[in-house]
Amino acid sequence: MFTVQTEAYQLEGILKEKEELCRKLQFQSAESEQDSVRQLNQNRKSEELLEQYRCEVQEFKLKHRKQRMKFENQLLHLIEQHKNLHSVFSPERLSDEITSAENRRSQLLAAGKCPLLTHAHKLLILYMHDFSVYVCQGLVVIRTQEQGRQVWECKHKASFY
Incomplete structure (x- = not known):
């Protein structure tokens, strides 16, 4: 009987250790899941921000291209005017x-x-x-x-x- 009680006592100790370990693992699992969700949200925000920056860069390039084309057209017009004036006042x-x-x-x-x-x-x-x-x-x-x-x-x- 003594051995049965000792064994029951040992088993209860093992049970408590395993329950404690189970709580720790559940807590770590919940923390990992929260970290995972937080990281996914951060990745999504980073991708959105990256897309916004890409759009801004594209918009800037288009604006710069428009300005360059406007300048080129003005330059061509000015060259044509100069050619016309030069032919008149040569x-x-x-x-x-x-x-x-x-x-x-x-x-x-x-x-x-x-x-x-x-x-x-x-x-x-x-x-x-x-x-x-x-x-x-x-x-x-x-x-x-x-x-x-x-x-x-x-x-x-x-x-x-």
Whole structure:
């Protein structure tokens, strides 16, 4: 009987140890499950954030591409304008343009509508690369350099005498 009681006592101790171990394992299992759920949520949020960043990068690239295309179109338009202006005010046609401008100036003088420098004169002056002085109907236009840029000055011919 003594051995049966001792054995029962030992078995009760083993039972308590196993129950304690079972509680510990259940607690660890619950913690692992919570960690797993937390990690899944964190992964989902990270993927959403990553997708958001991808969209923002794509949007930025598209915006930059639009700006670049707009700039290229403006540049092409400007080049085309320059080609058109160059064909009109080329050095080969300069003497004809000067004569034409002087004739227009004479007509304006005769009509009493003589602005100091007409728009046509301004354009001619801008494209006169090889000349530093331009004389037209009593006006002298002088090209000078100030601080690395061209400056055009218009004076009446009489002020030089």
